[in-house]
Amino acid sequence: MIAALALAFSLPLFLSDYAIGLVALWLPLVVLAISIDLLWGENRIVSFGQGAFFAGGGYVAGLLLKGPAADTTGVNYELLGTGGGGGSTFDEVIKALSSPSIAGIPILVFPLAILACGLIGWLVGAAVFRTGSVEIYAPLITLGVGVVAGTVFLSIPEIGGSNGLSGIPAYTRELAPGSQSAIYLFNLIWVSVVYLGYWLFRSSRLGRLWRASGDDPVRLEALGVPVRRLRGAGFAVSCGLAGLAGALYAGSAGFVSAELAGVIFSVQALIWVAVGGPGLLFGPLLGVMAIKLGENFLSERLQESWQLLLGLLLIAVVLVAPKGLAGLPATVRELIGRLSQIEGKTSQIEARRT
């Protein structure tokens, strides 16, 4: 484990600047995948709206990193007719929020992104966990949240409307300007922290309670656990985590658009987790890396058929390998076990014959 971590941190020594820039872009997606796994793998809640919170975090970070329109070039703002001169209330608020900063990183970005997404997630969760069959209603309600968030983001001119928010500077703009490796390392630190937290959470008492509240909420309720409140809080935490992932993404990609809130992106994120193996610690990491590597190699050649392939992949994973890549050893072991059982039986039968 430590060797793997050391390798991850020394990766910029081996890869080209372009490759490191690509991998740096995938790391926030790992955080998003963890937020989905927290719900799906650990609590049996499938969310089709996780992208909405990812995009929300991205917009918060994008606005604060760019600062008030007057400070950056403001090309986008002028085009949109909100004026580059500043002075509007919106600009004032952004200025106030983005001014406390350490080494060029506006320190309010992460708490704000996490809290805003967590709060909205908590409100959505309040509705979701009132229903009798959370497993079934949660995906449907979050599907609507994703669609509505997408249209809302599109219609607000202050955040770029249908153009999206572009030209977002990196978090490492003052520490190491222009360096892809610095962005990679910044993201890697965050991913490591989130993964450490996730690992500790999974083996803690609270983590076991969380898993149990998904496995058998009725029994847990009978044992005196406030299941509805617990799951609501967990849902909010997952949404906050998605917001954090979005904030990291905005600083790495330099661009956020309403497309990230859409259902297609949310489902892609579900596919990463499905391929990696829901409920398995390294599932999110493996899933994101496998799909993104594949996409990088194939999407140039396949172009429009890539989404077709994605759909077929989703169907295949659902039908054939419900435990995903991280569960592949277990799936194979089970298969070998079954085969050896058959072998054992045939040899028994043969032994009896002789």
Next chain:
Amino acid sequence: MATLVQILAQGLSISAVLLLSALGLSIIYGVMGVVNLAHGEFVMLGAYVMVLLSAALSPWGAILVAPVVVGAIGLLVDRTLIRWLYHEPVKSMLGTFGLALVIRQLVLLVEGPDLRYVGLPLTASIPLGFGEELPVWRVALIGFAGLATVIVAVWLIRSDFGLRVRTATMDSEIAQSLGINISLVNAASFAIGTAAAGLAGALIAPLYSVYPGMGTTYLVGAFLVVVLAGLGDIRGLATWAVGIGLVTAAVAVPANDLLAQVVVWCLALAIVALRRDSLLPARV
């Protein structure tokens, strides 16, 4: 007064389409425990049948053919994919979403991303006074959708096969032990559900633009109706479809579609969150 009539006409035509697509979703969920996230794509396929055939067959012929074609595609999909997902709601959502991506992308590859339009089969409009006119097609749409819903309802309640479908909805294992051919019932229900979606698509094609990604809007609206009515409860559908349609139009006519969507969703979330008995556990 003019606004009121406009709200009524637009609201009821939205309701009609919602009802027709929600009906299929509800039957499919009730009988085989499958949450069909590809339902919007079947609406889209119906609209494309209308676009492609209305010149050759006349619009009326295309409207009759659309449910047949889409139902046949539904039958094919049921036999190849959906039957592996029976009574596994979460698996079925992921699988059918994959199916939705595949259908959408295939249509995009064959027909291209351009917006398509169909002429109105009935071009006349009723003058309302106040300088406003009501297109006859909106009224016809409401009539057709209502008629189709009544036919499906009567078929479910009166016919022998409908009785079998209802038995399977109650308990598919018991139904099977009583000698009901459950796989026939499943396949037929899926075909009828998708045929209803296809009809909805054909009916709305003259009113809106037709393109490969249009399904999502109808899927989300139909699911809202089904969630509020309670999955598997067919009786509540009409009430909620009319309610949602009227609220949408009441906001959309004076303001805009976007605000209407947001208002409807916030209302729906509030209703779900505040309802005393919450939503009943869904049977799988």
